Amino acid sequence: MKEFLIASLLFALLPQLSFSEEMITVRLFGRVAEPGVKEIPKGTGIVDLIYQSGGVVPGGCPACCKIKDITEKGARQIEVDAYEIVMENKEDFQLRDDQTIWMPEHVIGHLDWKDIQKFNEMLPAYLENQKSIKTE
Secondary structure (H helix, E strand, C coil): CHHHHHHHHHHHHHHHCCCCCCEEEEEEEECECCCEEEEEECCCEHHHHHHHCCCECCCECHHHEEEEEEECCEEEEEEECHHHHHHCCCCCCECCCCCEEEECECCCCCCCHHHHHHHHHHHHHHHHHHHHHHHC
16 A cells, blocks of 8 residues: 555656756747757857757858847847857857747958868867766
């Protein structure tokens, strides 16, 4: 009888327990390998999103990422330099639910394909470093 009560109590509480991370929805468009609507864990940064989306493709400009943010106060556009974040090991820009991220094409060629390749190659090491900083 005691086991039945414990099992009943656990069964009743199970729906209230959450074992998964809180997710947010963002839209990533432009010059990345896998653009589209993304379900990502809350707290994900723009560099992590770029990495999860296969990196920047030729012609993309990670130095000029545009983020459209709509709040109660209205819409605003933020420009984020993901290239600088990675190359200078800065803190990642945290994304929020319902943001739209645009990876534009180069208009002024200040980054060439070798720079983009280096950026893409450095993404895993950058993310690992950021993860170790958070756990310290």
